[in-house]
Amino acid sequence: MADYRDQSPAHRRHTNPVLVFGILTIATILEVVVTLFHLPKNVLVPILLAIAFVKAGLVAAYYMHLRYEHWIYTVIFITPALFAVFLIFTLAV
Amino acid sequence: MEQTTAISRPISAEVAHANLNRKFGMWLFLSSELLIFAGLIGAFILTRRNIFQNGQEWWEPNALSLALVSVNTFILLASSLMVVLGIEAIRADAQHKLRRYLVLTAILGAMFLGGQAIEYSLLIFEEGHSFADPFGTAFFTLTGIHGLHVLVGVIWCLMTLLVARRGTFSSRNYTTVEIFGLYWHFVDLIWVIIFTVVYLTG
Numbered sequence: 001m002a003d004y005r006d007q008s009p010a011h012r013r014h015t016n017p018v019l020v021f022g023i024l025t026i027a028t029i030l031e032v033v034v035t036l037f038h039l040p041k042n043v044l045v046p047i048l049l050a051i052a053f054v055k056a057g058l059v060a061a062y063y064m065h066l067r068y069e070h071w072i073y074t075v076i077f078i079t080p081a082l083f084a085v086f087l088i089f090t091l092a093v
Numbered sequence: 094m095e096q097t098t099a100i101s102r103p104i105s106a107e108v109a110h111a112n113l114n115r116k117f118g119m120w121l122f123l124s125s126e127l128l129i130f131a132g133l134i135g136a137f138i139l140t141r142r143n144i145f146q147n148g149q150e151w152w153e154p155n156a157l158s159l160a161l162v163s164v165n166t167f168i169l170l171a172s173s174l175m176v177v178l179g180i181e182a183i184r185a186d187a188q189h190k191l192r193r194y195l196v197l198t199a200i201l202g203a204m205f206l207g208g209q210a211i212e213y214s215l216l217i218f219e220e221g222h223s224f225a226d227p228f229g230t231a232f233f234t235l236t237g238i239h240g241l242h243v244l245v246g247v248i249w250c251l252m253t254l255l256v257a258r259r260g261t262f263s264s265r266n267y268t269t270v271e272i273f274g275l276y277w278h279f280v281d282l283i284w285v286i287i288f289t290v291v292y293l294t295g
Binding site (some may be wrong): 014017018020021024025028031032035041044045048049051052053055056059060063064072073076077079080081083084087088091092 | 116117120121123124125127128130131134135138139142159163166167170171173174176177178181274275278279281282285286288289290293294
């Protein structure tokens with residue numbers, strides 16, 4: 001029998017997940033700290049949303065392994081994600 | 094010393110193909126879920142805007158609830174890390190480590206739900222909000238549906254743990270764990286957005 005294995009990017013060197021976790025935690029703390037400065041809403045909201053979308057991007061790229069997967073998964077996920085980002089940004093800002 | 098399992102049986106072409114299809118299906122499912130949450134978050138923002146425009150008062154999280162939800166966010170991020178480490182463990186055929194990380198994931202997920210229950214009780218019994226007022230409708234619908242996803246994730250995690258206890262997974266066959274991981278990370282990803290929109294941009 002041929003030696004099949006799951007077609008996951010198992011043997012590539014992935015970015016250290018603890019490092020990604022550290023960045024996500026620091027970004028979360030940064031978000032909370034930014035709110036303490038009582039910036040005008042039209043400045044505060046885009047900053048917070050930008051940080052949140054970067055965090056979401058990190059989760060998708062490194063925890064969900066989109067960065068290492070076949071491009072078709074990226075297309076499947078990014079298409080509705082772009083719509084979601086557009087919707088939330090235009091409504092919130 | 095960490096016990097690892099040397100058994101890493103090859104899988105058939107059919108199983109490998111089926112696993113690819115399952116993963117593809119999971120990504121399609123998550124894409125549709127993403128659109129559902131985009132709609133819910135959009136509805137939340139619109140409700141908040143309407144209440145502001147009508148001159149009504151909107152809820153603002155106090156220091157206690159902000160601290161509580163920040164800790165909850167940290168817990169969910171940590172649970173995602175546990176899943177990643179679990180998948181890395183099974184890639185190295187370390188089945189004991191996988192089981193340990195799955196247990197930690199389930200515990201952290203349950204802690205998140207506990208934190209959400211405390212938050213809900215504070216909002217309902219201390220601040221007098223209900224599911225019927227405009228804020229309650231928007232808030233409890235969005236965070237409640239997310240919480241339901243976390244609950245499903247915890248149950249799924251425990252089911253994956255039961256399968257893992259039978260020694261089913263190996264470095265050649267771990268798509269089931271990976272698919273659970275995709276779901277769990279997605280729930281985490283959605284919470285990252287909800288945390289900012291609901292608690293910080295109000």
